[in-house]
Amino acid sequence: MRSFPLFLKLQGRPVLLAGSGAAAAAKLRLLAAAGARVRLYADDPSEELLQACRQLSIGCEHATLSAADLDAVDLVVGAAGEDAADHALSVAARAAGKLVNIVDRPDLSDFTMPAIVDRGEIVVAISTDGASPVLAQRVRAAIESVLPPALGRLARFARRFRGAIQARIAENGARRRFWNQVFAGPIGQAVLAGDERRAARDLIRAVNKGEPKADAGLVSLVGAGPGDPELLTLRAARALREADVIVYDKLVDPAVLDYARRDARRIYVGKSKGDHTLPQAEINALLVAEAKAGRHVVRLKGGDPFIFGRGGEELDTLVAAGIRVDVVPGITAAAGCAAYAGFPLTHRDHASSVTFVSGHSRDGLAKDGIAALDWQALARPRQTIVVYMGLGAAGVIAERLIAAGQEATTPIAIIENGTRWDQRVIKGELNQAEALVRDHGIATPALLVIGAVTRAAQMGARAELLAAAE
Ligand SMILES: C[S@@+](CC[C@H](N)C(=O)[O-])C[C@H]1O[C@@H](n2cnc3c(N)ncnc32)[C@H](O)[C@@H]1O
Numbered sequence: 001m002r003s004f005p006l007f008l009k010l011q012g013r014p015v016l017l018a019g020s021g022a023a024a025a026a027k028l029r030l031l032a033a034a035g036a037r038v039r040l041y042a043d044d045p046s047e048e049l050l051q052a053c054r055q056l057s058i059g060c061e062h063a064t065l066s067a068a069d070l071d072a073v074d075l076v077v078g079a080a081g082e083d084a085a086d087h088a089l090s091v092a093a094r095a096a097g098k099l100v101n102i103v104d105r106p107d108l109s110d111f112t113m114p115a116i117v118d119r120g121e122i123v124v125a126i127s128t129d130g131a132s133p134v135l136a137q138r139v140r141a142a143i144e145s146v147l148p149p150a151l152g153r154l155a156r157f158a159r160r161f162r163g164a165i166q167a168r169i170a171e172n173g174a175r176r177r178f179w180n181q182v183f184a185g186p187i188g189q190a191v192l193a194g195d196e197r198r199a200a201r202d203l204i205r206a207v208n209k210g211e212p213k214a215d216a217g218l219v220s221l222v223g224a225g226p227g228d229p230e231l232l233t234l235r236a237a238r239a240l241r242e243a244d245v246i247v248y249d250k251l252v253d254p255a256v257l258d259y260a261r262r263d264a265r266r267i268y269v270g271k272s273k274g275d276h277t278l279p280q281a282e283i284n285a286l287l288v289a290e291a292k293a294g295r296h297v298v299r300l301k302g303g304d305p306f307i308f309g310r311g312g313e314e315l316d317t318l319v320a321a322g323i324r325v326d327v328v329p330g331i332t333a334a335a336g337c338a339a340y341a342g343f344p345l346t347h348r349d350h351a352s353s354v355t356f357v358s359g360h361s362r363d364g365l366a367k368d369g370i371a372a373l374d375w376q377a378l379a380r381p382r383q384t385i386v387v388y389m390g391l392g393a394a395g396v397i398a399e400r401l402i403a404a405g406q407e408a409t410t411p412i413a414i415i416e417n418g419t420r421w422d423q424r425v426i427k428g429e430l431n432q433a434e435a436l437v438r439d440h441g442i443a444t445p446a447l448l449v450i451g452a453v454t455r456a457a458q459m460g461a462r463a464e465l466l467a468a469a470e
Contacts, residue, residue, distance in 0.1 A: 003111070007123065010034040010036040014037045014039060015031050015036040015039070016039050016065075016073040016076045016098075017078075018077070019103070020043055020046055023081055023104075024049050024079040030116075038058055039069070040059070041060075041065055067095075070096040071096055075098065075099055078100065090105070104133070120155060120156065146237070146241075148192055148234075157199060157200075165207060169207070185218065186217075187202050190202065217293065217297065218296045218297070218325075219297045219325050220297070221328065222299065222305065223304040223330015223332075225256075225331040226332070226333040226418050228336070228340070228419040229255040233329070237259045240256075240257075240260045243298035244297070245265045245298070247269055247286060249300065250302075251302025252302055253420065257300075269286075280310060280313065284313070284314060287317070288317065288321045292323070301330070303333045304332040305328075305329070306327070307334075308356070308358050308360075315327070333418060336419045337418030337447050337449075338386075340418055341413060341458055343413070343455075343456040343457045343458075345453060347453050350382065350384075350455075351453050353383045355378065356386050357385060357390075358387075359388065359389050373400075375404035379401050384450070385450040387447065391443075394448055398430050398434065401430060402431065406450075409429045410451065410452070413426065413457040414428075414433075414447070414448055415446060415449065417445065418445070424440070424442070430450060
């Protein structure tokens with residue numbers, strides 16, 4: 001460890017800042033945010049710095065720095081960006097016995113300013129010991145992505161009850177277990193979701209019983225996105241990290257499961273057409289049983305849980321069973337596939353609406369064509385139709401649309417394994433839909449997209465597109 005990390009209470013303490021440009025403005029904002037009384041020395045203040053001074057009501061000295069100025073402060077920060085000035089300030093500050101930081105000059109500094117992740121009470125500081133501020137920023141971005149913005153609220157909540165819990169649970173280990181359950185379970189979730197009243201009520205109830213109630217389980221219905229693990233939302237990644245049990249479908253990419261804790265139980269309920277490892281009723285019963293045993297269950301589904309994902313049915317069952325449910329939306333296949341195939345779903349010149357339909361029989365697309373779908377409405381111009389689960393019925397769908405007045409030559413795109421490394425995009429016309437599926441051996445998962453917007457679709461996988469663009 002080349003530098004020792006400390007958190008300094010700067011509220012009301014005098015800090016000297018020297019510099020005139022953007023770097024000085026940035027440090028001024030940072031020091032002011034920490035409550036420091038900044039004494040700013042700027043020979044030739046830039047407009048940006050003057051603006052920061054006005055916003056923060058901080059005066060700006062033009063006088064030349066003297067030894068007395070250095071004596072009067074606790075810390076010194078130099079942001080002049082000129083070798084001679086920076087050097088002189090560093091020497092003078094050290095001579096006055098003050099700790100000094102010179103921006104981008106670790107050789108002239110006693111301390112460096114870390115990259116900061118600020119979550120209120122929770123502050124994470126990252127240092128590369130001046131080796132690479134850019135690298136520190138990258139680490140910061142990585143940490144930002146795993147710490148929910150409301151984490152500070154959780155810390156404030158814990159502070160509020162810390163004394164009371166300490167008085168009620170004397171033993172250290174038991175207290176640690178208690179807090180871990182609070183943070184990882186529904187009480188912590190409620191705080192993060194902004195429902196502190198419920199969280200406080202449950203915490204008091206829990207501590208009166210000695211620990212959180214055994215039946216305080218939670219089910220998160222989580223959308224895993226269409227395939228590429230990078231399309232997982234931050235909330236989905238957090239739910240995965242916190243889950244005790246993960247109940248997942250066939251459409252979930254294995255790489256997504258890497259976000260889960262190692263000791264989390266994974267239960268595959270392989271749902272794809274003709275491959276229902278567990279019937280829906282049994283999946284529902286499993287979710288209820290696991291949650292009633294006090295576990296945090298993540299029900300992980302491809303795409304978005306509420307778009308052709310039976311999330312609604314599971315939600316109804318869980319609510320009826322009195323289980324807490326948390327829904328984490330995901331990027332649905334239509335949005336992900338269109339983006340990775342390089343075309344928009346709506347376009348001012350070609351489509352002012354987009355409709356998602358299911359080509360699966362349960363939703364009414366019987367072979368005889370008597371479907372729950374309104375073909376006349378779907379056949380109207382200037383719209384995009386995205387058919388989920390429509391491979392088997394591609395021919396019937398095309399026939400019905402053409403019979404309802406849609407141009408037989410309407411452009412279409414069939415996207416197989418959208419957003420994954422092996423994505424395929426096949427283009428053609430509506431009257432070729434069935435033949436394209438057959439001739440190209442398209443397999444599930446695949447989407448059929450109908451409409452003029454698909455003209456812009458690219459044939460290759462995303463990686464190839466990026467390579468071509470370089
Ligand atoms: C049961 S639905 C689930 C949809 C999911 N809830 C969503 O929002 O994307 C499954 C269908 O979604 C479509 N699908 C899901 N992921 C896909 C992908 N990566 N590429 C193409 N189609 C996909 C296919 O039509 C597949 O048959």
